[in-house]
Amino acid sequence: MHITVAKILTTVVATLLCSNAYGDSLEEENVLQLETVTVTAQKKEENVQEVPISMDVFSEMEMEDARILDTPDMVRFCLNVSMMERSCEHIVVIRGISPFRGTTYSNAGFYVDDVSYPLHYGQNIDFFDLERAEVLKGPQGTLYGRNTESGVINIITKQPDNQLSGKILAEYGDYNSFRSVANVSGPIVDDTLYLGGAFQYRSSDGYVENESNGDDRAADLSHLAGRATLRWTPSDPWDMSLIADIMNADDHGAETRFLTGPHETDPHKIRRDTDAYLKQNWNSQIMRVKYDSDALRFLSVSGVLYQDLDKVNDCDMWDNPKDKKINPTQLKERQYSQEFRVSSQAGPFEWLGGLYGFIEKSRFNYKYEIISAGKTYMNPITDVDSTGCAAFGEGTYTFMDNFHLTAGLRLDHEEMEGNLKDPVQNKAYGKDLSYNEMLPKFSLSYDVSGDIMAYASASKGYLVGGYNWGLTGTLETFTYEPEYTWNYETGIKSSWLNDRLMANLSVFYISIDDKQVSELHPTIAMTTITNAAKAHSQGLELELTARPLHGLDLSAGFGYNEARFDRFMATVWNDAGTAQVKKDYKDNYLPYAPKYTYNLSAQYRSLNGLFARADLLGTGPFYGDAENEAEQKAYEILSLRVGYEWNDFDLSFWIENVFDAQYCTFLSPFQQSIVGIDGPPRTFGATFTWRY
Numbered sequence: 001m002h003i004t005v006a007k008i009l010t011t012v013v014a015t016l017l018c019s020n021a022y023g024d025s026l027e028e029e030n031v032l033q034l035e036t037v038t039v040t041a042q043k044k045e046e047n048v049q050e051v052p053i054s055m056d057v058f059s060e061m062e063m064e065d066a067r068i069l070d071t072p073d074m075v076r077f078c079l080n081v082s083m084m085e086r087s088c089e090h091i092v093v094i095r096g097i098s099p100f101r102g103t104t105y106s107n108a109g110f111y112v113d114d115v116s117y118p119l120h121y122g123q124n125i126d127f128f129d130l131e132r133a134e135v136l137k138g139p140q141g142t143l144y145g146r147n148t149e150s151g152v153i154n155i156i157t158k159q160p161d162n163q164l165s166g167k168i169l170a171e172y173g174d175y176n177s178f179r180s181v182a183n184v185s186g187p188i189v190d191d192t193l194y195l196g197g198a199f200q201y202r203s204s205d206g207y208v209e210n211e212s213n214g215d216d217r218a219a220d221l222s223h224l225a226g227r228a229t230l231r232w233t234p235s236d237p238w239d240m241s242l243i244a245d246i247m248n249a250d251d252h253g254a255e256t257r258f259l260t261g262p263h264e265t266d267p268h269k270i271r272r273d274t275d276a277y278l279k280q281n282w283n284s285q286i287m288r289v290k291y292d293s294d295a296l297r298f299l300s301v302s303g304v305l306y307q308d309l310d311k312v313n314d315c316d317m318w319d320n321p322k323d324k325k326i327n328p329t330q331l332k333e334r335q336y337s338q339e340f341r342v343s344s345q346a347g348p349f350e351w352l353g354g355l356y357g358f359i360e361k362s363r364f365n366y367k368y369e370i371i372s373a374g375k376t377y378m379n380p381i382t383d384v385d386s387t388g389c390a391a392f393g394e395g396t397y398t399f400m401d402n403f404h405l406t407a408g409l410r411l412d413h414e415e416m417e418g419n420l421k422d423p424v425q426n427k428a429y430g431k432d433l434s435y436n437e438m439l440p441k442f443s444l445s446y447d448v449s450g451d452i453m454a455y456a457s458a459s460k461g462y463l464v465g466g467y468n469w470g471l472t473g474t475l476e477t478f479t480y481e482p483e484y485t486w487n488y489e490t491g492i493k494s495s496w497l498n499d500r501l502m503a504n505l506s507v508f509y510i511s512i513d514d515k516q517v518s519e520l521h522p523t524i525a526m527t528t529i530t531n532a533a534k535a536h537s538q539g540l541e542l543e544l545t546a547r548p549l550h551g552l553d554l555s556a557g558f559g560y561n562e563a564r565f566d567r568f569m570a571t572v573w574n575d576a577g578t579a580q581v582k583k584d585y586k587d588n589y590l591p592y593a594p595k596y597t598y599n600l601s602a603q604y605r606s607l608n609g610l611f612a613r614a615d616l617l618g619t620g621p622f623y624g625d626a627e628n629e630a631e632q633k634a635y636e637i638l639s640l641r642v643g644y645e646w647n648d649f650d651l652s653f654w655i656e657n658v659f660d661a662q663y664c665t666f667l668s669p670f671q672q673s674i675v676g677i678d679g680p681p682r683t684f685g686a687t688f689t690w691r692y
Contacts, residue, residue: 032498032500032547032548032549032550033498033499033500033547034495034499034500034501034502034545034546034547036049037049037057037059039051039055039057039132039134040134040154040156041053041055041134041136041152041154042143042352042394043114043143043341043343043352043354044297044343044350044352049453049493049494049495049502049504050453050493052404052406052443052445052453052455052457052491053136053137053138053457054136054137054138054489054491054504054506054508054541055134055135055136055137056077056078056079056081056134056135057132057133057134057135058074058077058132058133058134059131059132060129060130060131060132060158063127063130063133065603065611065613065641066601066613066615067639067641067654067656067687068127069126069127069179069202070124070125070126070127071083071090071092071123071124071125071127071153072085072090072124072665073127074127074133074135075092075135076599076617076619076637077599077615077617078135078597079541079542079543079557079558079559079597079598079599080094080095080096080137080539080541080559080560080561080594080597081093081094081095081135081137081151081597082592082593082594082597082619082622083665084098084591084592084665084666085124085665085666085677086256086665086666086677087253087255087256087276087278087311087313088121088253088278088280088309088311088329089120089121089666090106090120090121090123090124091103091106091107091120091592092106092107092108092110092120092123092150092151092153093107093108093150093592093593094107094108094135094137094138094150094151095137095138095150095151095508095510095537095539095561095563096510096537096539096561096562096563096590096593097149097150097485097510097512097537097563097590097593098563098590098591098592098593099463099516100516100517100518100529101518101668102470102518103120103516104119104120104362104466104467104469105118105119105120105147105463105464105466106120106123106147107147107149107150107463107483108147108148108150108151108152108153109140109144109145109147109148109151109152109153110123110152110153110155111144111152111153111154111155112125112155112157112245112284112286113155113156113157113243113286113288113301114286114288114301114303114339115284115286115301115303115305115337116144116147116303116305116335116337116358117305117307118147118333118335118360119307119331119333119362121280121307121309121331121333122280122282122307122333123153125155125225125247126200126202126223126225126247127155128181128183128198128199128200128225128227129157129158129181129183129196129198129227130155130156130157130158131156131157131158131159132156133153133154133155133156134152134153134154134156135151135152135153135154136151136152136153136154137150137151137506137508137541138150138151138457138459138461138487138489138508138510139151139439139441139459139460139461139485139486139487139510140152140459140461141410141412141437141439141441141459141460141461141462142392142394142408142409142410142439142440142441142459142460143352143392143394143408143410143441145356145388145390145392145410145412145439146388146412146414146437146462146463146464147463147464148461149461149462149463149483149484149485150461150485157227157229157243158185158196158198158229159194159196159229159231159241160185160186160187160194160195160196160229160231161185161186161187161194161231162186162187162190162191162194163185163186164184164185164186164187165184165185165186165691165692166182166183166184166185166691166692167181167182167183167689167690167691167692168180168181168182168689168690169181169182169687169688169689169690170687170688170689171685171686171687171688172685172686173204173654173683173684173685173686174683174684174685175204175205175206175207175683176203176204176205177202177203177204177205177683177685178201178202178203178204179200179201179202179203179687180200180201181198181199181200182198182199182200183196183197183198183199184196184197185197185229191233192232192233192234193230193231193232193233194230194231194232194233195228195229195230195231196227196228196229196231197226197227197228197229198226198227198228199225199226199227200223200224200225200226201223201224201225202221202222202223203220203221203222203223204220204221205217205220206218206219206220206221206252207219207268207678207680207681207683208254208255208268208269208270208678209268209269209270210254210270210271210272211265211269211270211271212270212271212272212273212319217252218252218254218255218270218272218276219251219252219253219254219255220251220252221249221250221251221252222249222250222251223247223248223249223250223251224247224248224249225245225246225247225248226245226246226247227243227244227245227246228243228244229241229242229243229244230242236292237291237292237293238289238290238291239288239289239290239291239292240287240288240289240290241286241287241288242285242286242287243284243285243286243287243288244283244284244285244286245282245283245284245285245286246282246283247280247281247282247283248280248281249278249279249280249281250277250279251277251278251279251280252275252276252277252278253276253277253278253311253313254270254272254274254275254276254314255270255677255678256270256317256666256675256676256677257269257270257317257675257676257677257678258317258318258670258673258674258675259630259664259667259673259674259675259676260673260674261671261672261673261674262673263317263318263673264673267662267678267681268678268681270317271318271319272314272317272318272319273314273318273319273320273321273324274312274313274314274324274326275312276311276312276313276314277310277311277312278309278310278311279309279310279311280307280308280309280310281306281307281308282305282306282307282308283305283306284303284304284305284306285303285304286301286302286303286304287300287301287302287303288300288301288302292345293345294345295344295345296342296343296344296345297341297342297343297344297345298340298341298342299339299340299341299342299343300338300339300340300341301337301338301339301341302337302338303335303336303337303338304335304336305333305334305335305336305337306333306334307331307332307333308330308331308332308333309329309330309331309332310328310329310330310331311328311329312326312327312328312329313326313327313329314326315327315368317670317675321372322372323372324370324371324372325368325369325370325371325372326367326369326371327366327367327368327369328366328367328369329364329365329366329367330363330364330365331362331363331364331365332361332362332363333360333361333362334360334361334362335358335359335360335361336358336359336360337356337357337358337359338356338357338358339354339355339356339357340354340355340356341353341354342354348397348398348399349395349396349397349398350395350396351393351394351395351396352393352394352395353391353392353393353394354391354392354393355389355390355391355392356388356389356390356391356392357387357388357389357390358386358387358388358389359385359386359387360384360385360386360387360388361383361384361385361386362383362384362385362386363381363382363383363384364380364381364382364384364469364470365379365381366378366379366380366381366382366469366470367379376424377424378422378424378425378472379422379423379424379425379472380420380421380422380469380470380471380472381420381421381422381423382418382419382420382467382469383418383419384416384417384418384466384467384469385416385417385418386414386415386416386417387414387415388412388413388414388415389413390410390411390412390413391410391411392408392409392410392411393408393409393410394406394407394408394409394441395407395408401447402446402447402448403444403445403446403447404444404445404446404447405443405444406441406442406443406444406445406457407440407441407442408440408441408442409438409439409440409441410437410438410439410440411436411437411438412435412436412437412438412439413434413435413436413437414433414434414435414464415432415433415434415435416432416433416434416465416466416467417430417432417433418430418431418432418433418466418467418469418478418479420467420469420472420478422472424472425472427472429474429475429478431467431475431478431479433465433466433479435464435465435482437462437482438460439459439460439461439462440459440460441457441458441459441460442457442458442459443455443456443457443458443459444456444457451494451495451496451499452492452493452494452495453492453493453494454490454491454492455489455490455491455492455493456489456490456491457487457488457489457490458486458487458488458489459486459487460484460485460486460487461484461485461487462482462483462484462485463482463483463484463516464482465479465480465481465482465516466479466480467479468480468528468529471526471527471528473521473524473526473528474524476521477521477524477526477528477529480516480529480530480531481514481516481531482514483512483513483514483515483516483531484512484513484514485510485511485512485513486510486511487508487509487510488508488509488510489506489507489508489509490506490507490508491504491505491506491507492504492505492506500546500547500548501544501545501546502543502544502545502546503542503543503544504541504542504543505540505541505542505543506540506541507539507540508537508538508539508540508541509536509537509538510536510537510538511534511536512534512535512536512537513534514531514534515531515532515533515534515535515565515568516529516530516531516533517529517530517531517532517533517568517570517626518530519532519570519571519572520571520572520573520580521571522571522580532568532569532570533565533566533567533568533585534565534566534567534568535563535564535565535566535567535568535590536563536564536566537561537562537563537564537590537593538561538562538563539559539560539561539562540559540560541557541558541559542557542558542559543555543556543557544556544557550607551604551605551606551607552602552603552604553601553602553603553604553605554601554602554603555599555600555601556598556599556600556601557598557599558596558597558598559596559597559598560595560596561593561594561595561596561597562589562595563589563590563593564587564588564589564590565585565586565587565588565589565590565626566586567586568584568585568586568588568626569582569583569584569585569586570582570583570584570585570626570627572627575672583627585626585627585628588623588626588627588628589622589623589628590626591622591623591624591625591626592622592623592624593622593623594619594620594621594622595620595621595622595634596618596619596620596634597617597618597619597620598617598618599615599616599617599618600615600616601613601614601615601616602614605645609644609645609646610644610645611641611642611643611644611645611650611652612641612642612643613640613641613642614638614639614640614641615637615638615639616636616637616638617636617637617639618634618635618636618637619634619635619636619663620634621633621634624664624666624667624668624669624676625668625669627669629669629674630667630668630669630674630676631667632663632664632667632676633663635661635662635663636661637656637657637661638657638658638659639654639655639656639657639658640654640655640658641653641654641655642654643687648690648691648692649688649689649690649691650687650688650689650691651686651687651688651689652686652687653684653685653686653687654684654685654686654687655682655683655684656680656682656683656684657679657680657681657682657683658682659682660681660682661679662678662679662681663678663679664676664677664678664679665677665678665679
């Protein structure tokens with residue numbers, strides 16, 4: 001199925017602007033206005049159209065309408081955002097800024113109720129009972145600190161209030177896929193004490209078959225998650241919440257197949273002799289205390305996060321008993337964080353300041369076992385203890401009524417203590433790291449009119465250095481240094497036709513220095529992490545949203561992104577794997593950076609209850625490696641949903657990937673072949689919801 005993006009966008013825009021509905025009466029105009037969206041991207045409540053940041057926002061209803069179930073689903077609707085999904089790796093790539101293979105941290109920050117989820121292993125959370133999700137593009141180091149050099153994903157859960165409400169959802173689809181959701185919230189004591197609880201269970205047999213033993217559940221999943229929120233408002237200025245989350249995932253991750261070479265298999269078919277699995281458990285407790293006065297707002301956020309991961313991969317990815325290898329891996333993560341913020345409420349000079357501190361303890365236990373030879377090749381066990389603190393501030397001064405000048409600065413300090421022991425190779429070494437960073441931000445916005453804002457900004461971000469925990473090498477290869485970005489952006493946010501059409505455009509350029517990359521070490525001939533590269537990313541994002549008729553919402557977006565290496569002379573194996581050679585990757589594309597992304601959506605919700613929606617999501621070509629050997633061609637996914645909504649009941653039927661497009665969410669060279677993980681095939685099902 002070939003689709004001309006420019007032609008589709010032109011047709012949609014013409015339809016929006018030429019609709020005869022724009023001649024309706026003033027009263028009808030008000031009904032047809034697009035809703036104002038409030039966000040907390042800059043750690044204060046603002047209208048999204050007044051924030052000088054390119055961002056995507058999804059309300060709970062929008063996520064339900066589009067059937068967005070988790071982080072990978074959401075990023076597909078975001079321009080110039082993608083996700084590398086591989087076993088336990090869930091790495092968000094924003095504007096082409098991607099990390100090295102086997103990284104600990106994603107280049108994009110991930111926050112739930114203002115608490116960081118630092119390791120990318122836990123960033124593929126299932127969505128349920130949310131207020132909204134925000135995807136901020138460009139470095140956000142001033143307000144968010146480390147590991148936000150490409151952007152930030154903010155997840156905001158729902159808070160209980162005086163309204164007693166709840167929902168029960170049941171969903172069934174092919175591949176024996178099942179999802180159930182139940183939530184309820186309301187007052188215990190009116191205007192004072194409130195309680196909310198939510199639960200979700202997801203399971204599926206998966207769509208991958210192991211041809212070696214006929215197992216058609218080689219990639220099944222079982223997820224159980226819950227959340228409880230206790231909120232207390234003893235008086236007008238005070239608002240306190242205690243939020244507790246828990247999740248358990250028990251999956252079989254045998255998904256990677258050979259795309260080329262002598263072991264090539266058909267899509268969603270593998271040949272394995274190992275029962276690969278991925279088990280994850282995590283829980284968090286968050287205490288939020290907010291105090292509002294006429295002049296100031298104070299917020300305290302205390303967070304505790306526990307994450308455990310246990311996985312086994314089939315390293316040889318084939319069912320040859322003479323060459324059977326696995327790599328069991330266990331990970332434990334403990335994080336304790338505290339943030340204090342004080343901000344002004346209103347006035348010509350608005351400001352925000354805060355203090356942040358965290359303690360993080362991680363253990364990585366990695367094995368490389370050669371089962372066919374009856375031995376363990378290596379077993380590096382790495383303990384990393386990190387502590388950090390920061391002071392940050394940002395202020396916006398309005399002058400001449402229409403100009404808004406913003407400046408911010410974060411002073412970030414972090415200390416890391418890493419120690420590796422390998423009882424198999426009888427090695428032990430350690431090293432301490434310490435970083436002090438200044439992360440500034442500047443922006444100038446101009447209100448061209450009440451409905452049009454133009455802005456320009458510059459901001460710095462950085463990705464923290466760390467430890468090469470998956471390798472038993474030497475002290476020299478044990479650590480790597482931080483990576484830095486500067487983002488330069490200009491854009492326009494606008495509303496037209498009495499807020500029935502919104503059009504936003506942003507253009508950006510990002511320089512990436514001390515790029516963290518993986519390559520061979522020249523003396524020990526093992527993969528290591530270095531800061532040997534320099535790169536850049538440039539592009540644009542155009543978004544259109546309109547409501548030409550009552551109940552009809554149309555949206556279109558197009559993102560272009562070119563992310564390339566400016567310098568990277570890599571040490572790699574030759575084609576025969578017998579000697580090391582140097583390869584110049586200058587001008588190669590960064591991995592997992594699609595050249596373009598686009599989305600087209602049409603949704604109709606009638607007064608009598610009929611609901612229908614169509615989403616077309618397109619992804620341009622990208623590569624799975626720095627050499628640009630493993631290429632994913634451009635593809636598009638069409639999804640349809642139709643249903644009926646009563647006062648308390650909803651029933652809908654849906655088809656995802658209507659034309660059964662074949663694509664990979666992960667791909668990489670492996671020996672003399674290319675391996676990859678297939679995206680979901682065409683699936684269909686039904687969803688029933690009862691609201692009360």
